[in-house]
């Protein structure tokens with residue numbers, strides 16, 4: 001049955017369609033995988049999530065869900081109550097960068113009732129009511145409800161496209177705000193549970209693929225330079241994750257005292273282009289001075305992926321990273337960048353099990369991962 | 380004039396109306412405080428900001444609100460916030476404003492005030508004049524923040540960083556709105 005706009009959409013079909021940020025195109029896509037823009041928002045008059053009782057959280061969830069579904073944000077909206085989803089589905093959402101690990105895991109409410117009006121909790125209230133809305137098609141938009149803040153709105157785009165991402169999220173924010181009262185102060189701006197997000201509540205980040213800097217050994221220098229420019233550097237799956245496959249997320253660290261436009265300009269026109277340039281120079285240096293070593297890395301990775309029988313996620317990511325570099329540099333001609341990007345998602349544990357429609361232990365996943373990669377990459 | 384309660388000189392006069400009758404009390408500072416009568420005149424928000432923000436800009440320590448206070452809305456105490464790093468509700472920002480301000484300033488490269496978008500429901504976007512003021516404020520704040528970082532970079536002998544900050548300062552100067 002077709003779903004009309006505004007109707008909540010069943011979670012499962014979303015996973016069959018491609019996500020837009022994996023397309024592998026967009027500006028500077030030789031280095032920039034994706035651009036992400038995120039806004040932290042809270043509702044006025046309600047305690048922040050960690051302080052809110054289960055009843056308060058249900059209230060927030062209901063308010064936001066109703067507004068998000070009627071605001072006309074996207075062609076279709078998928079809504080999922082995360083406290084009702086199984087762990088496999090929640091992991092899928094994490095792997096697709098639609099929710100954080102923290103949101104998948106959830107956190108127990110301190111007590112069942114309301115902080116503002118303490119009393120017995122209504123019956124049947126889940127322990128950690130929380131949800132996510134995903135914009136379809138394309139999965140560019142996702143809205144986490146009851147993560148660290150009441151709302152965490154994010155827009156992801158392929159390539160270096162923070163400007164488009166900002167334009168889109170700015171409108172979405174207005175449409176949501178039209179029906180909800182955001183907590184805001186003249187002095188501190190949008191009020192957030194953690195004072196480090198206060199002000200614009202805006203976090204812009206780019207996912208950069210930096211195998212060249214890794215191979216030349218200049219990656220630490222580049223990271224330090226970025227930190228000097230007040231950027232945070234994180235791994236493929238955000239906070240606390242490793243830089244799987246030479247992917248690094250760079251994002252602004254401060255949110256107060258700079259307008260959205262200035263944060264955007266700093267990143268998109270000043271800082272990120274510099275890092276992209278470092279990476280391109282590193283790649284050119286490798287091509288001109290260490291061509292054989294570079295080719296060896298690329299073809300060795302391709303050989304592994306097309307012949308190995310057992311592969312961990314980490315090894316597969318590292319090999320895909322080198323293959324991606326080979327594709328971008330024209331060393332591997334018959335593989336599309338888009339396919340490499342998609343494989344990075346498909347080899348993640350939850351996706352792998354979804355694709356093969358069965359649950360597997362770690363050992364079985366290694367076998368399945370290797371055979372999937374052989375099948376997809378065999379030229 | 381002597382204090383109504385002791386032999387000290389009365390410096391505070393309190394006038395109240397009770398059942399239509401005017402009651403005047405004369406108290407010394409100590410007794411006034413004991414009776415919960417403010418010695419200071421009530422201050423407007425502007426004065427509060429002036430008193431608080433200006434010393435701040437000059438680099439002096441902010442006056443601390445007494446320890447052990449808690450948010451009237453969500454009952455979170457400041458110690459609890461320090462422990463967990465998260466505030467309890469939007470009103471906490473008002474309750475702990477004086478304690479939070481220096482902390483927020485440090486976390487945001489010296490910024491003290493929001494610049495940028497605000498909810499439309501609260502009167503929509505800024506007026507053209509307000510946005511010009513905001514732009515100027517923003518520029519001033521950025522100059523201040525960069526100079527501070529530059530000083531620190533030079534002190535720490537981070538010359539590459541210092542050079543980049545100088546470039547940034549030059550660029551901001553060139554973009555000087557005439």
Ligand SMILES: [Zn+2]
Pocket residue numbers: 382383384385386387406407408409410411
């Ligand atoms: Zn006295």
Ligand SMILES: [Zn+2]
Pocket residue numbers: 450451452453454455467468469470471472
């Ligand atoms: Zn509070």
